[in-house]
Amino acid sequence: MRVLSIDPGITGALVAWEDGKETAIFKMPFVKIKVAGKKNLQKRLDLKALDKIFLEVSPQHVVIEKVHAMPGQGVTSMFNFGFSFGAVCTLAATYGDETIFVQPGAWKKHFGLLKTVKRAATDYAQAMTSTKMTSGIADAYLIGKFYYETSGEKDDN
Numbered sequence: 001m002r003v004l005s006i007d008p009g010i011t012g013a014l015v016a017w018e019d020g021k022e023t024a025i026f027k028m029p030f031v032k033i034k035v036a037g038k039k040n041l042q043k044r045l046d047l048k049a050l051d052k053i054f055l056e057v058s059p060q061h062v063v064i065e066k067v068h069a070m071p072g073q074g075v076t077s078m079f080n081f082g083f084s085f086g087a088v089c090t091l092a093a094t095y096g097d098e099t100i101f102v103q104p105g106a107w108k109k110h111f112g113l114l115k116t117v118k119r120a121a122t123d124y125a126q127a128m129t130s131t132k133m134t135s136g137i138a139d140a141y142l143i144g145k146f147y148y149e150t151s152g153e154k155d156d157n
Helices: 047-057 075-095 104-110 118-126 135-151
Strands: 002-007 013-018 021-027 030-033 042-045 061-065 098-102
Touching: 002 047, 002 075, 002 135, 013 047, 013 135, 021 047, 021 135, 042 075, 047 075, 061 075, 061 135, 075 098, 098 104, 098 135, 104 135, 118 135
Parallel strands: 002 061, 061 098
Antiparallel strands: 002 013, 013 021, 030 042
């Protein structure tokens, strides 16, 4: 079974799995564009590159972290985050047979990471694989591991 687990933020990642084994890791693709009225280039989700990832992986199940607004986040950053989440959900519906949403608290609790700092998830995931972990890659990786460990799907790891 091909699974794609996703941390949907602009600093997130996607991890491809085949029968419980990690087969590929992708940082969330983005482009830098000029936005009217802004001095610096702004990061935006690269929809074409994201589409190519889904096409390459051809997932049967897509497991996405079910994100929500956080207090104190700016309107623009929340709009951009919502855009990324919506794009990921659209591609999941287009390419996958099933989309599964996982609450952040569920996978963090499963791995004993609920009351720890963000770096703890990265360190925990790093101990499981030789891949260099960023926070986004670690989250996507652990979301996939959580899926396999709790869904009854085959996991040979």
